[in-house]
Amino acid sequence: MQEYPVVAAIRENVAQVIVGKEKMVDLMLCALLCGGHVLVEDVPGIGKTTLVSALAKSIDLSFQRIQFTPDLLPSDITGFNMPNMKTGEFEFVKGAVMSQVVLADEINRASPKTQSALLEAMQETQVTVDGVTYPLPRPFLVLATQNPVEFVGTYPLPEAQLDRFLMCISLGYPTADEEMRILERYGASASAPAISSVATAQDIIDMRTRAEGVLCAPLVQEYIVQLAAATRRHPDLQLGVSPRGTLSLLRAAKAWALMNDRQYVLPDDVQQLAEPVWAHRLTVRPEALLRDMTAK
Secondary structure, eight states, X not given: OOOOHHHHHHHHHHTTTSSSOHHHHHHHHHHHHHTOOEEEEOOTTSSHHHHHHHHXXXXXXXXXXXXXXXXXXXHHHHEEEEEOTTTOSEEEEEOTTOXXXXXXXXXXXSOHHHHHHHHHHHHHSEEEETTEEEEOXXXXXXXXXXXXXXXXXXXXXXXXXXXXXXXXXXXXXXXXXXXXXXXXXXXXXXXXXXXXXXXXXXXXXXXXXXXXXXXXXXXXHHHHHHHHHHHHXXXXXXXXXXXXXXXXXXXXXXXXXXXXXXXXXXXXXXXXXXXXXXXXXXXXXXXXXXXXXXXX
C-alpha cells in the first residue's frame, strides 16, 4: 500500500534509532494528525522515551519529558508567575507542558490534582495561570506512560480521564530478531545515533487540514455507529464507547487514510484502529474479569 511521502520519510528516519515498532510510530503520527493524545501502557526499559524523542526530532518539534512523581505540582506542568526583583512585576515562567511533544512518564504516580492539570491542557490546548490564558504550541501531542503491573504508590486514571486519550497502545517486547539487531546496534555504545528532521511542524499542520477533508461515506460512518452501539449493549461490558469515542475513531480513520495516501476511509481503516482507540474506553464487568476477559 502506498504511503504518504512525509509519513514514509518519518518512519525511515525513526528506524535509524528504533528497531521495529513501525505500527506504533504510525499510530502516534495518526494521533498527532488528529490533535489527539496517546497513553502508552508498558513496562520500563523498552524504548518509550527514545521512540518519542526520535519522533519529535524527525518532525523538528520541541520535546519535553516530565517525570511524574507524588511531589510534582500542577504549576510544574502549567507554569507559574514569579516576581521580577528589578521591575517589581510578575513574570510568567513557562511550565514543562509548553512544548510541542510532551512525554508524561508514569502519569499515574502523580496526585489526581497534578494529573488533571495536564489533562486540562490536553483538552483545551491552553493553560490558565492566575486568570491569564496561554495557548500551547501547535501541533501539540502528549504521550503519557504508565506501568500496568505496578500499583503501589500510584493513582490510577479514572475512566473519565482515560476517555481524554485518543489511543492507548503498548509497544511490547521486541522479537528475538529485533533484540539481536538492538544488541548489534547499541552493544558498543548506549547513545542513540543523531538524526536530523525530515519534516516540519507546518507539514503536520498541513496534513491535519487535509485529514479533515478526507471523505468518509455514510455507510462507513454507520458502520462506526453500529460498532459503538454493540459495545453499549454487550452483556460483558459495564461501560461502552461514548460519543467522544465514536468521533475519535472517525477522526483517526480519516488521518489513517491520508497517511496511506487515500482521500477516502475504508472499513479496514476502522477495523485497524478500533482497538487502540476504543479498548481503554471500555469497562469490563467484574464477573467477566473473573473469566479472564479483557477489553483488548
